[in-house]
């Protein structure tokens with residue numbers, strides 16, 4: 001039976017705890033028709049600005065009346081029918097309607113009008129999609145290996161597990177009051193390959209393939225997160241689980257422990273790691289075992305992450321003979337309605353209707369017969385979304401930034417693209433360099449996992465406040481992943497280009513192109 005969190009006695013000092021205690025965010029689900037009737041201007045301010053996020057509907061103060069809708073796409077998988085539904089939604093809004101692939105292997109749509117939301121939700125449901133519990137103090141989209149079921153070197157196919165964890169958390173997409181009042185947001189990732197394609201280390205819970213006594217399962221790490229105040233890589237829980245329902249049970253137990261004991265007084269100190277700090281990992285583990293009702297197995301001695309991270313762009317054979325996948329670069333993840341339709345068509349004509357999203361804001365079309373590869377490569381869309389982009393374009397990642405996000409200190413997506421274009425014109429690079437842009441210290445664009453990370457800030461120049469960045473370096477992904485750190489603060493964006501050029505020459509072997 002679904003039970004709401006029992007939060008009696010838990011501190012309610014901050015405004016978010018108060019608003020959750022007054023009315024659970026999920027409750028607005030039953031009020032949508034009324035909201036659609038009265039219009040967003042007449043809505044209660046807290047329902048509008050906060051509780052709608054429990055349904056995945058985000059009021060955007062930057063574009064009032066044009067909402068963002070964040071879906072849940074477990075393991076980043078979507079099919080052509082679902083894409084068409086999203087394309088139709090985006091298309092309704094003309095120039096305002098667009099989509100973004102997110103850093104959690106997910107999609108967000110823009111331009112949504114509140115009066116359309118009841119109809120949009122019916123369409124999503126009919127197409128087997130949901131946006132429930134995708135914002136605020138809920139578990140975000142659950143990421144999994146983008147190559148699940150395709151990769152000859154795969155260890156564990158993560159698709160079913162990711163779906164089961166999502167179903168447990170969201171009550172099959174209906175909404176689950178058991179997990180709608182966590183102390184803060186929560187991230188879960190399940191890796192099934194050798195290259196840590198999900199950035200396991202930056203999740204509150206991550207499952208990493210590991211053999212124990214010859215049996216393949218997962219080691220578990222916990223507490224990874226980024227925030228404006230603090231960024232931490234996940235630490236070992238010293239637990240191993242087989243790749244079955246025990247993964248779901250463990251997620252559930254950890255979520256309940258976090259829900260009931262996580263710190264709530266100060267929102268800057270509410271993510272799971274703060275509870276682990278307070279208790280120590282041993283006590284945390286013991287409490288999780290109590291909630292599980294049985295002891296956890298200790299971790300396997302080593303995990304199986306021993307590859308460099310792949311970006312999956314380009315054309316590759318699958319483990320299934322005669323089938324291939326193509327990874328396409330979607331510059332900073334931005335899609336227009338017509339792109340969404342075209343991708344749906346291409347996935348149907350050349351593949352099996354399926355598309356996979358990656359945490360690098362790109363996508364993969366799997367299951368292409370070898371004899372169809374030539375025709376696919378001649379598709380006009382592949383000159384916009386190329387499988388062979390330049391060495392910087394191929395790995396540039398950017399958060400939403402000032403165009404739509406009110407936290408942003410700078411514009412990110414358009415600047416990120418302009419900068420890599422310029423640098424690629426000037427420099428020869430023998431390998432890709434990963435540039436991540438994020439518009440503010442919340443770090444949605446994960447500058448700490450990048451070779452070069454750029455975090456928006458404000459700088460003073462000639463008595464004026466202008467857009468700038470703090471520079472991060474040293475992020476390492478894949479095996480032995482490591483977070484990058486801030487190496488230089490407050491570079492004015494207008495002075496950034498020569499700084500980046502020099503870093504690429506000094507640290508990444510770039511050479512100036514002959515004029």
Ligand code: SRM
Pocket residue numbers: 058060068070100101102103104105106107108134135140141184185187202224225226227228271398399400404405406407442443444445446
């Ligand atoms: Fe994020 C808040 C966008 C991934 C850390 N994030 C926001 C909001 C909702 C703020 C807002 O209301 O405007 C942004 C919505 C802007 C918009 O209109 O799109 C936003 N976050 C994003 C996305 C879309 C960035 C992107 O362009 O890809 C990503 C959506 C993922 C998804 O599909 O669910 C996104 N956010 C992340 C990540 C990266 C990750 O998960 O790997 C992080 C850092 C990792 C983490 O959370 O530990 C991240 N977002 C935050 C934070 C800081 C959290 C904290 O503990 O302090 C906030 C602010 C908050 O929660 O108070 C935030």
Ligand code: SF4
Pocket residue numbers: 399400401402405406407408409438439440441442443444445
């Ligand atoms: Fe918005 Fe800041 Fe997140 Fe970028 S990093 S999407 S600016 S909250």
